[in-house]
Amino acid sequence: MxxxxxxxxxxxxxxxxxxxxxxxxxxxxxxxxxxxxxxxxxxxxxxxxxxxxxxxxxxxxxxxxxxxxxxxxxxxxxxxxxxxxxxxxxxxxxxxxxxxxxxxxxxxxxxxxxxxxxxxxxxxxxxxxxxxxxxxxxxRGQALLRSGARDGDDIWISGTVGDARLALGDRRGEWTLDSTARAAAFDRMDRPEPRIGLARALRGIAHAAIDVSDGLLADLGHVLEQSRVGAVVEIDRCPAGPALAGQPIDRRRLCQLAGGDDYELLFTAPPRQRDAVQAAADACGVPVTRIGRIDAGPGLRLMDDDGRVADNVYPGFDHFRAD
Ligand SMILES: [Mg+2]
Missing domain, CATH: 3.30.1330.10 (PurM-like, N-terminal domain)
Structure with missing residues (x-):
């Protein structure tokens, strides 16, 4: 020693x-x-x-x-x-x-x-x-806040979400990943990339932003609460990395919607800014995906690929409640 x-x-x-x-x-x-x-x-x-x-x-x-x-x-x-x-x-x-x-x-x-x-x-x-x-x-005045989302905004997410939760599930024994998926998922969990450049490029374009630490829906919930708006999320549009893309759909949805620790940027921007959002993302080399829209409410509603309403059974992470 x-x-x-x-x-x-x-x-x-x-x-x-x-x-x-x-x-x-x-x-x-x-x-x-x-x-x-x-x-x-x-x-x-x-x-x-x-x-x-x-x-x-x-x-x-x-x-x-x-x-x-x-x-x-x-x-x-x-x-x-x-x-x-x-x-x-x-x-x-x-x-x-x-x-x-x-x-x-x-x-x-x-x-x-x-x-x-x-x-x-x-x-x-x-x-x-x-x-x-x-x-x-x-x-001054250009900070992207949780309270800035407006009725009609698109909801965007950077990168891919769910890999950190996929790794956690493997570690906990909830499922077992093959070695390739395990390496990729654990790398995402252990080495998150803060989206500093993208967020700076979105100043003046995006209305609201939050980083995904507690879970995509939970963190979007913070935006909705502070902006006093509702939202529809098209859950099958959430981008998955290769490790998660090969998983059964229930697991994929759980990891993407409830999983935290991804540290991707969730943001809203008006539809007229779609080209500007895409240009900012391209300039930073970070992919972005539109996953839903802000509306006047009520609350958060989930829609699957077939246009069916899905139940929100995806609570986010809460340090004082979780095991
Ligand atoms: Mg945060």
């Missing part, structure tokens, strides 16, 4: 890199950031990953480093913000370099891709918990 290291050595070795956009990074009592240019707002979000709740003991630390930051970046994406800086609070049972080294590599690799820099944080001994706060900027 390599010897554990102390808190200050841990920070110095794994979480201290020069900052470029901050005036002062980690090492003092506070980090300092220049005030944003006038006309910009700061977007802030925090997400926490807890061992045994969000990831299993023994989970690959490099993938965890990626995912811990990815889920936070996904919240910046959901409002159309540009990433700026983040803090990291880490509780660890021990300061084991064999965990810290790959964790910090996964974290920084994604941070570098999105030009977001680590400016501070905290470490303590405790059950393994990763808490990240991200800061971004967005032009």
């Amino acid at each position: 390599p010897a554990s290291i102390g808190e200050f050595e841990l920070i110095a070795r794994y979480f201290s890199r020069p900052v470029h956009r901050a005036d002062l990074g980690a090492g003092d009592d506070c980090a300092l950031l220049p005030a944003p240019p006038s006309g910009e707002q700061i977007a802030i979000s925090t997400d926490m990953l807890v061992e045994g709740r969000h990831f299993l003991p023994g989970a690959d630390p490099e993938a965890l480093g990626h995912k811990a930051l990815a889920v936070n970046l996904s919240d910046l994406a959901a409002v159309g913000a540009t990433p700026l800086a983040f803090t990291l609070a880490l509780a660890l049972p021990d300061a084991d370099p064999r965990w810290l080294e790959p964790f910090s590599c996964g974290l920084y690799a994604l941070a570098d891709r999105h030009a977001i820099e680590l400016i501070g944080g905290d470490t303590t001994r405790g059950p393994r918990t990763i808490c990240i706060t991200v800061l971004g900027t967005v032009p």
Whole structure:
């Protein structure tokens, strides 16, 4: 067993890199950031990953480093913000370099891709918990909010949905995937891609947005509630990746509609913006699919490919209710 290291050595070795956009990074009592240019707002979000709740003991630390930051970046994406800086609070049972080294590599690799820099944080001994706060900027009045959906809007989803839930079901023993499907599904669950570029390109085009973390219908439900509108979702139009496309239809629907953890972007835009949405998606290299429409209500209704109304038996994920 390599010897554990102390808190200050841990920070110095794994979480201290020069900052470029901050005036002062980690090492003092506070980090300092220049005030944003006038006309910009700061977007802030925090997400926490807890061992045994969000990831299993023994989970690959490099993938965890990626995912811990990815889920936070996904919240910046959901409002159309540009990433700026983040803090990291880490509780660890021990300061084991064999965990810290790959964790910090996964974290920084994604941070570098999105030009977001680590400016501070905290470490303590405790059950393994990763808490990240991200800061971004967005032009005033252009943030994509859950409350912006309007009657007549198209409902769009980026990428494909359901693979993370497909992987979870395999892990839980609900079903067994073949090795190709398993590898693809677990990769989607462990390494989500925050849709930062797409969301920024949709500013001024989309009316509302949310990232899919709790489940497609559950997250759409948040949009409907805050926008005070209803919606029809054409459930068989939800895009599936190759691993999920080969599954029985009931499983596919469950994974796509109730499964969370995909971190795709769900957004609404008026039909006159269809070409603009498609152009934004093409420019970012991210596919988008229209899966329904917003209307005056009531609530959320599901329609299958044959035009039949389907029951909504797809509750989303709730941390205080789920097993
Ligand atoms: Mg979110």
